[in-house]
Amino acid sequence: MVPKAKKEVPAPPKAEAKAKALKAEKAALKGVHSHKKEKIRTSPTFRRPKTLRLRRQRNKLDHYAIIKFPLTTESAMKKIEDNNTLVFIVDVKANKHQIRQAKKAYVRLAPDNGALDVANRIGII
Structure with missing residues (x-):
């Protein structure tokens, strides 16, 4: 008969846990910032860092961008x-206040001022 091969016995769990705890303790004592490299300063005078100046963000949805074009369908x-009443197509991002500020996208004209005349003037019909 062939003798059975002995299985490797793992270290007892208590000893393994103790070794792990000691390793963690050493790492905690050492700290994370222990290997931080110091910056080499080449000038004896200290200059404050330049302040970041961002470019102006213009409003892309101005009065001219809100009203796009007049609608010329049968229902219009x-x-x-x-x-x-004249019907205009407006930008999707515009709210009601902006549309009103842009001289109304859905205009109700005065009774003396005919919508047909205005439509002819702006080239809808």
């Missing part, structure tokens, strides 16, 4: 004839 033409 019916609106002109029946309700004396």
Whole structure:
């Protein structure tokens, strides 16, 4: 008969845990910043770092960008004839206040001022 090969016995769990704890303690005592390299200063005078100056962010949704173009569909033409109203397409990002500020995208004209006349003038019809 062939003698059975002995299995390697792992270290007892207590000893392994103790070694791990000692290693962690040494690392904690040493600290994270122990190997930080010091910056070499080449000039004896200290200069404050330049302040970051960002470029101005202009408002891309101005009055000219809100109202895009007049709508010329059949329903829009019916609106002109029946309700004396012109219909405009506006930017998706514009809210109601911005649309009103941009001289209304959905305009109701005065009774004396015909929508057909204005539509002809701006080239819808």
